[in-house]
Amino acid sequence: MNASDVLTQSDAATTAAVPVSSARAHKGSGKMIVAGVKIAITVACFWYLSRQIDAASLIAGMARMDLQWLGLAILLVMMQPLLVGLRWRAIVHEISETEWRVARGPMIVISAIGTFFSQVLPSIAGEGVRSWLLSRLGCGWRIAIMSVLIDRVVGVALLLILTVVILLLPSGFAELAGLRDLVLTVYGTCLLTATVMLLFLRYLIPLLERHRYLRWVSSLMVSLRRVLFGRAAPVVLGLGLMVHALTIVALWSIGRAQGLMLPMSDAAVLFGVVLGVALIPISIGGWGVRELAVVSLLGRHGLAPEQALLFSVSFGIAAAVSSLPGGVAWIFYSSPERSPQPRHTAALATDSPLA
Numbered sequence: 001m002n003a004s005d006v007l008t009q010s011d012a013a014t015t016a017a018v019p020v021s022s023a024r025a026h027k028g029s030g031k032m033i034v035a036g037v038k039i040a041i042t043v044a045c046f047w048y049l050s051r052q053i054d055a056a057s058l059i060a061g062m063a064r065m066d067l068q069w070l071g072l073a074i075l076l077v078m079m080q081p082l083l084v085g086l087r088w089r090a091i092v093h094e095i096s097e098t099e100w101r102v103a104r105g106p107m108i109v110i111s112a113i114g115t116f117f118s119q120v121l122p123s124i125a126g127e128g129v130r131s132w133l134l135s136r137l138g139c140g141w142r143i144a145i146m147s148v149l150i151d152r153v154v155g156v157a158l159l160l161i162l163t164v165v166i167l168l169l170p171s172g173f174a175e176l177a178g179l180r181d182l183v184l185t186v187y188g189t190c191l192l193t194a195t196v197m198l199l200f201l202r203y204l205i206p207l208l209e210r211h212r213y214l215r216w217v218s219s220l221m222v223s224l225r226r227v228l229f230g231r232a233a234p235v236v237l238g239l240g241l242m243v244h245a246l247t248i249v250a251l252w253s254i255g256r257a258q259g260l261m262l263p264m265s266d267a268a269v270l271f272g273v274v275l276g277v278a279l280i281p282i283s284i285g286g287w288g289v290r291e292l293a294v295v296s297l298l299g300r301h302g303l304a305p306e307q308a309l310l311f312s313v314s315f316g317i318a319a320a321v322s323s324l325p326g327g328v329a330w331i332f333y334s335s336p337e338r339s340p341q342p343r344h345t346a347a348l349a350t351d352s353p354l355a
Contacts, residue, residue: 084151
């Protein structure tokens with residue numbers, strides 16, 4: 001091989017590497033633009049709210065808050081990763097195609113770590129961390145990713161169902177500042193579509209399996225059907241409802257911390273608003289947009305903007321503080337990769353006092 005051949009091959013390799021580098025740079029710049037837009041929306045929402053509130057009244061409201069009720073709200077939110085970990089564990093065991101099992105402790109710890117990352121980064125980062133840490137326990141990437149997706153779907157579906165039911169019950173806040181019918185229509189349409197898909201999954205799955213690039217969707221649908229109609233369904237759905245119930249009680253407790261005697265039904269409506277807004281990925285962790293929605297809703301019922309803003313921010317702070325144990329767990333957590341365990345060995349580990 002002469003020098004000209006070497007130069008030719010070098011030029012070809014460089015030329016081939018340019019599109020890859022350009023694609024990566026374009027992808028990175030796209031993420032930065034999205035993050036910049038979210039930050040801008042969050043800042044714009046708080047700037048708009050700052051023009052409506054009196055800083056002195058806001059500070060006075062903070063000074064009057066009952067820290068015991070606020071502490072209870074933080075404790076209630078802090079209990080959620082525990083329930084999510086148990087729900088997620090039930091999903092993993094239901095869809096696992098091997099005899100692999102995992103103890104309760106690691107699942108709860110990983111859920112807490114995922115909650116922490118979801119607070120400091122986009123929620124998809126928290127789900128990615130959960131999948132990665134679970135795969136390191138030995139279940140494999142496929143089960144890890146599918147279990148996290150199904151866990152997320154179950155949580156969102158229960159949120160939509162509960163919100164529809166709550167808005168149909170008597171409540172002073174149920175009109176949602178005139179948006180009640182729109183929310184019921186959108187949520188009802190989503191639930192109806194999901195119900196129809198579930199009913200026809202047995203016919204849809206074979207169609208998806210015929211296409212090479214849709215087989216993973218087919219596998220996901222099979223696993224989802226197994227979770228919703230299998231033995232784990234009562235556990236998964238029951239724990240999911242308990243997670244949302246803790247949020248409702250936490251919001252009620254924050255109201256008590258501010259001296260607001262909110263009925264539990266009104267706290268339930270606020271639950272639908274606070275978590276519903278968080279599903280719209282246009283701001284950083286829902287901040288700003290959530291505060292705008294809460295101030296608008298509570299303002300129509302005579303609550304001062306300062307009190308409404310403090311209510312929403314207090315919930316955000318409670319969620320952030322309650323995620324700190326997950327950050328501590330991340331620092332000290334170690335999960336060496338393990339090979340799948342035999343069923344009898346895993347059962348002994350699960351039944352141990354440390355499981």
